[in-house]
Amino acid sequence: xxxxxxxxxxxxxxxxxxxxxxxxxxxxxxxxxxxxxxxxxxxxxxxxxxxxxxxxxxxxxxxxxxxxxxxxxxxxxxxxxxxxxxxxxxxxxxxxxxxxxxxxxxxxxxxxxxxxxxxxxxxxxxxxxxxxxxxxxxxxxxxxxxxxxxxxxxxxxxxxxxxxxxxxxxxxxxxxxxxxxxxxxxxxxxxxxxxxxxxxxxxxxxxxxxxxxxxxxxxxxxxxxxxxxxxxxxxxxxxxxxxxxxxxxxxxxxxxxxxxxxxxxxxxxxxxxxxxxxxxxxxxxxxxxxxxxxxxxxxxxxxxxxxxxxxxxxxxxxxxxxxxxxxxxxxxxxxxxxxxxxxxxxxxxxxxxxxxxxxxxxxxxxxxxxxxxxxxxxxxxxxxxxxxxxxxxxxxxxxxxxxxxxxxxxxxxxxxxxxxxxxxxxxxxxxxxxxxxxxxxxxxxxxxxxxxxxxxx
Ligand SMILES: Cc1ncc(COP(=O)(O)O)c(C=O)c1O
Numbered sequence: 139x140x141x142x143x144x145x146x147x148x149x150x151x152x153x154x155x156x157x158x159x160x161x162x163x164x165x166x167x168x169x170x171x172x173x174x175x176x177x178x179x180x181x182x183x184x185x186x187x188x189x190x191x192x193x194x195x196x197x198x199x200x201x202x203x204x205x206x207x208x209x210x211x212x213x214x215x216x217x218x219x220x221x222x223x224x225x226x227x228x229x230x231x232x233x234x235x236x237x238x239x240x241x242x243x244x245x246x247x248x249x250x251x252x253x254x255x256x257x258x259x260x261x262x263x264x265x266x267x268x269x270x271x272x273x274x275x276x277x278x279x280x281x282x283x284x285x286x287x288x289x290x291x292x293x294x295x296x297x298x299x300x301x302x303x304x305x306x307x308x309x310x311x312x313x314x315x316x317x318x319x320x321x322x323x324x325x326x327x328x329x330x331x332x333x334x335x336x337x338x339x340x341x342x343x344x345x346x347x348x349x350x351x352x353x354x355x356x357x358x359x360x361x362x363x364x365x366x367x368x369x370x371x372x373x374x375x376x377x378x379x380x381x382x383x384x385x386x387x388x389x390x391x392x393x394x395x396x397x398x399x400x401x402x403x404x405x406x407x408x409x410x411x412x413x414x415x416x417x418x419x420x421x422x423x424x425x426x427x428x429x430x431x432x433x434x435x436x437x438x439x440x441x442x443x444x445x446x447x448x449x450x451x452x453x454x455x456x457x458x459x460x461x462x463x464x465x466x467x468x469x470x471x472x473x474x475x476x477x478x479x480x481x482x483x484x485x486x487x488x489x490x491x492x493x494x495x496x497x498x499x500x501x502x503x504x505x506x507x508x509x510x511x512x513x514x515x516x517x518x519x520x521x522x523x524x525x526x527x528x529x530x531x532x533x534x535x536x537x538x539x540x541x542x543x544x545x546x547x548x549x550x551x552x553x554x555x556x557x558x559x560x561x562x563x564x565x566x567x568x569x570x571x572x573x574x575x576x577x578x579x580x581x582x583x584x585x586x587x588x589x590x591x592x593x594x595x
């Protein structure tokens with residue numbers, strides 16, 4: 139008689155010689171766009187070195203000639219000990235935990251603001267309308283109109299987002315897809331802030347060179363040259379500009395903005411303008427929003443489709459992780475706007491604390507309010523400190539032989555030109571690094587100063 143025996147074992151995947159992967163998702167069948175994407179945190183050799191050295195500083199600090207790594211590459215203020223602005227955090231805290239409204243240390247105007255907010259939005263745990271709470275959209279649209287000297291406003295054009303990147307993502311989602319068999323492409327300057335989003339969505343990036351000898355100016359000739367061939371092969375959908383620029387630290391002059399607008403209009407491109415650093419302006423070349431430039435140019439330019447994004451990630455606030463942002467859309471067809479609302483509705487709504495922060499920022503204390511003096515003192519001293527450091531760093535860098543950098547007109551980043559000795563270039567080549575990457579690795583390794591290479595390898 140056959141005896142039945144039962145055994146219990148766990149699947150012996152590893153020891154099984156005829157191993158067949160049970161994973162449905164593997165590198166082979168992964169979305170190729172994700173594999174294509176270049177992200178600093180995972181792909182940059184300098185960043186990899188940084189992670190390694192950070193660990194070594196913890197495990198074996200005596201093996202390195204420094205005891206901390208100086209993060210010159212991160213735009214995250216708070217991660218380097220920056221203190222939050224009191225008023226903004228008080229409003230956010232009381233919105234999250236209304237029992238604080240009874241706290242005597244909280245100023246009356248903070249309490250009033252939160253009580254007012256709670257009339258429209260009783261709990262930050264509840265979802266708002268998809269484009270954001272109407273009352274906050276109205277507040278933001280008034281703020282943007284004041285910024286632009288009283289330009290017409292419409293809160294329906296303002297969508298609250300989880301930061302600037304989320305705004306860019308939203309509009310890119312709207313334009314993705316082939317047209318007449320041509321893949322979609324985005325025109326972008328070089329150098330530029332690297333939006334991994336474009337690679338993720340499968341957009342082809344058509345880069346045009348900024349004119350280094352001319353303060354990294356944007357020129358129509360370079361734009362025309364870049365798209366001449368690309369136009370035949372790709373469906374050009376948009377032009378993305380960052381103003382003030384990360385990484386060049388320049389602010390667009392009025393005539394440059396006008397040229398960009400004219401070019402986008404002629405080529406029927408949607409203009410996407412990342413104005414995240416709009417309030418970090420240190421030189422006389424004042425920031426002018428693209429919306430204002432277009433309005434001043436009159437028709438047909440004032441009727442062109444344009445999207446501008448802004449957030450509280452930079453500024454003097456540096457609230458990067460609260461993901462408080464907005465996008466303002468200009469001149470899109472009504473049916474496109476309806477589709478757009480559907481598109482943002484897939485997230486249900488933007489994060490509530492980001493929305494509350496936007497509200498507190500745009501409707502900040504004014505003279506006579508109990509929080510005004512502290513708000514003024516904190517915002518002004520932070521701005522002055524950023525401006526002073528920007529100038530000091532540029533001045534000191536320019537004293538180093540082989541280094542040169544233009545004044546930082548706006549934003550957080552200084553774009554340094556360094557003459558790398560031929561021998562170092564050769565050694566870098568042998569290790570398959572571009573000169574800037576090789577230099578940045580050496581700098582990090584030997585001095586603990588972490589900078590981002592300008593031409594990512
Ligand atoms: C030009 C630019 N846009 C957007 C961002 C990210 O902003 P957010 O956190 O609002 O998505 C950065 C961050 O460094 C940036 O430099």
